[in-house]
Amino acid sequence: MTDKMGTLNPVRMIREDRTFFAPLISLALPIALQNLVATSLNMLDTFMIGRLGEEAIAAVALSNQIFFLQMLTLFGISSGSAVFTAQFWGKKDLAGLQQTAGMALFLGILSSGLFTLAAQLYPDRILSLFSRDEEVIRLAVPYLRITSVSYMFSAVSIIISGVLRSTGIAKVPLFVSIGAISLNALFNYLLIFGKMGFPEMGTSGAALATSFARVMEMIVLLGIVYGKKYPAAFHPRQMAGITKAFLAKYFHRLYPVLLNEIGWSLGMTMFTLVYARMGTDILAGFNISNTIVQFAFVFFMGTGNASAVILGNMIGRGDSREDIQRCSKKLLYLSPVMAVAVVLVIFALSPYIPLLFNVSPEVRRLVTHFMWIVCPVILVKVSNMHIIVGILRSGGDTHICAALELIPLWFIAIPSMALTGLVLHWNPLLVYLVSMSEEFIKYLLGLFRVLSAKWIHNLT
Numbered sequence: 478m479t480d481k482m483g484t485l486n487p488v489r490m491i492r493e494d495r496t497f498f499a500p501l502i503s504l505a506l507p508i509a510l511q512n513l514v515a516t517s518l519n520m521l522d523t524f525m526i527g528r529l530g531e532e533a534i535a536a537v538a539l540s541n542q543i544f545f546l547q548m549l550t551l552f553g554i555s556s557g558s559a560v561f562t563a564q565f566w567g568k569k570d571l572a573g574l575q576q577t578a579g580m581a582l583f584l585g586i587l588s589s590g591l592f593t594l595a596a597q598l599y600p601d602r603i604l605s606l607f608s609r610d611e612e613v614i615r616l617a618v619p620y621l622r623i624t625s626v627s628y629m630f631s632a633v634s635i636i637i638s639g640v641l642r643s644t645g646i647a648k649v650p651l652f653v654s655i656g657a658i659s660l661n662a663l664f665n666y667l668l669i670f671g672k673m674g675f676p677e678m679g680t681s682g683a684a685l686a687t688s689f690a691r692v693m694e695m696i697v698l699l700g701i702v703y704g705k706k707y708p709a710a711f712h713p714r715q716m717a718g719i720t721k722a723f724l725a726k727y728f729h730r731l732y733p734v735l736l737n738e739i740g741w742s743l744g745m746t747m748f749t750l751v752y753a754r755m756g757t758d759i760l761a762g763f764n765i766s767n768t769i770v771q772f773a774f775v776f777f778m779g780t781g782n783a784s785a786v787i788l789g790n791m792i793g794r795g796d797s798r799e800d801i802q803r804c805s806k807k808l809l810y811l812s813p814v815m816a817v818a819v820v821l822v823i824f825a826l827s828p829y830i831p832l833l834f835n836v837s838p839e840v841r842r843l844v845t846h847f848m849w850i851v852c853p854v855i856l857v858k859v860s861n862m863h864i865i866v867g868i869l870r871s872g873g874d875t876h877i878c879a880a881l882e883l884i885p886l887w888f889i890a891i892p893s894m895a896l897t898g899l900v901l902h903w904n905p906l907l908v909y910l911v912s913m914s915e916e917f918i919k920y921l922l923g924l925f926r927v928l929s930a931k932w933i934h935n936l937t
Contacts, residue, residue, distance in 0.1 A: 500645065501783050507647035509779025511654050525665050526683055533680050536616035539608050540684075543621060544628070545742075547592045551632055553738040554584050555639035556866075557731035560873050561936055562643035563789025568937045570793075571708060576719050578640045578711045580727060585632035596625035616680055623684035627691035634695045637702060640709040643786055649701055657694035661686050726936060733879035734870070740883040747891050748912060752905075755898050759905045762843030765834055770851055773819050777859050780815070784808055784867030792872060793937050802930050805868045809860065809927060816859040820852045827852075846906050850913070857916045864923035874932035881923050885915035 526537050558581035565574035595603060600618045608614060638650035664686035671677025678685065703710045752760040791801050827848040831841035865878045890912055898908040926932055 501780065501787050504642070504645060504647050504786060505776070505779035505783035507651040507779075508642060508782050509776045511647075511651045512778050513775045514651075514655055514658055525662075525669060526680065529669070529679055532610075532613055532616060535608070535610070535613045536680055537620060537683065539604055539613060539617045540621040540624065542607050543592065543596060543603060544624065547589055547628055547631075548635075549738045549742050550588050550592075550735065551585055551635045553735035554581050554588070554731065555635055556738075556870065557734035557875065558636070558727075559639050559643050559785060560730055560734075560789065560870060560875065561727065562640050563786045563871065564793030564873075564935065564937045566644045566708065567790035567793025568795070570937055572715065572718060573937060574640070574644070574708055575711045575715050576723065577727070578636070578709055579713070579716045580719065580724075581636045581639070582633065582711065583716075585636045586629050589628040589632040593625045593628045596621050596628075620680045620684040623681060624687055627688035630692045630695040634691070634698055637698055637709050640711075641702070641707065642782065643789070644708045645786065645790075646707060646709075647783075649707075650698070653694055653698045653701070656697065657690045660693060661690035664689055730873050730875045730936065733875040737875075737879040737882050740879070741886065744883070744886045744891060748894065751891075751894055751898050751908075755905060755908070758837065758840050759843065761836055761840045762847055762905075763909070765831065765836070765840070765844045766847035766851065769823070769830055769848065770855070773823060773855075774858075774862075776819075777812075777816065777862055780812070781862040781866040784863055785871040788868060788871035792933060792935050795935070798930060798933055801872075801933055805927055808863055808868065809924070812860050812863040813856040816856050819859075820855050823848055823855070824852045843905065847909055850906060850910055854913045854916055857920050861916060861919050861923060864920070864927055868927050869923070869932045872932040873934040873936045874926070877926055877932065881919050881926075885918040885922075889918060890915035 526533050558577050561577040562574050565571075565577060600621045601614060604614045604617050604621065608617075634653075638654075641647065641650055665683055667673055667675040668678050668682025668686050669680075671682075676682075701707075749760065749763075752763045788801060788804065791804070827845045830848070831844040834841075834844075836844075865881055869875075869878050869881075893914065894908055894912045897903040897911050898905070903911075
């Protein structure tokens with residue numbers, strides 16, 4: 478990567494480019510912590526509701542499938558809009574940034590409103606698409622109806638948080654999320670089990686607690702944003718300045734991100750279906766190992782999103798292509814280097830992590846072996862996250878991002894996995910290895926795209 482071998486030292490590289498890596502880490506840490514807090518909340522919710530029995534867990538999980546689909550839509554809107562907001566902020570074009578925020582809010586509220594309307598009018602029909610267990614559906618209907626009221630509030634929080642991160646303000650969404658999550662946990666305890674004089678409401682209590690926390694999160698977040706007059710403080714009158722040319726450019730970059738998120742989530746569902754048909758033990762082993770890997774990935778989700786913000790700011794500011802390429806190349810080198818520590822920890826703990834779960838010895842063996850297999854692949858997965866989410870998306874190269882994510886997944890990984898697992902009946906460890914093939918293909922194609930510098934598009 479350079480003619481001076483000494484500069485391949487990662488510590489020296491960071492020292493030489495503090496203007497890039499210092500804000501990268503300071504922005505990545507709050508984003509990573511926010512993801513960690515959200516992941517921990519899901520585990521806490523499952524644990525607390527689990528005290529009510531298997532059917533209650535299944536009912537909440539079933540209802541949350543709808544919220545998961547809504548979240549994918551919101552994440553696509555937020556990520557696609559961040560391509561513009563990061564560049565507008567780099568250019569210090571406040572009007573352009575706030576117009577983008579307004580469009581994102583409009584789309585987020587509109588899509589969430591449709592999800593809410595469907596959940597209120599047809600909860601039974603929607604839930605029956607995912608399960609045929611009448612008792613689970615009976616428990617899930619009130620939970621879905623209550624939580625769906627908060628969907629539009631969540632949309633505002635997610636969109637505004639995304640705009641704040643694009644402007645380098647990541648701590649505010651983090652602290653607000655911590656407060657909302659703490660509130661959720663408290664009222665879960667009070668309303669699920671009927672403590673301190675509150676009624677015992679079971680799953681409906683969990684739904685009320687979740688909805689109340691989401692509403693309060695939005696109110697507090699907006700109060701801070703408008704009280705402090707942060708750049709994300711959008712006013713509806715600014716929508717009047719949006720031109721047809723801007724809308725065309727906005728949707729041209731946005732729809733591939735939405736397609737990317739939906740296609741990827743459906744692909745992960747196909748992975749689960751293949752493992753489920755191969756056997757319950759195999760599915761359980763995959764789910765446990767995948768959960769551990771995703772938990773370990775929290776930090777890199779932060780650095781990936783932070784990279785998109787920093788590089789987007791550079792592009793919008795008008796920095797030279799040489800400077801932008803130099804930072805992207807160093808990121809290519811440092812991302813797997815940062816992942817080495819995570820790989821070593823996972824590898825060392827692989828024999829012991831399965832002991833935390835009440836599963837059979839066969840499932841424990843599979844979890845350990847799955848984690849051993851994924852360890853070297855993590856280095857590539859982390860690189861891919863920074864290539865696609867961090868580098869290419871920052872330059873508005875969203876069509877290429879969608880192609881890199883979806884073509885190897887749907888045309889190589891899923892067919893080869895189904896063939897080896899369901900037709901040829903290979904050992905599940907080999908099938909798991911086959912499923913990772915997309916990561917290597919994605920990396921080679923993504924690396925070629927980054928080095929070409931054709932991904933840099935100034936959208937402002």
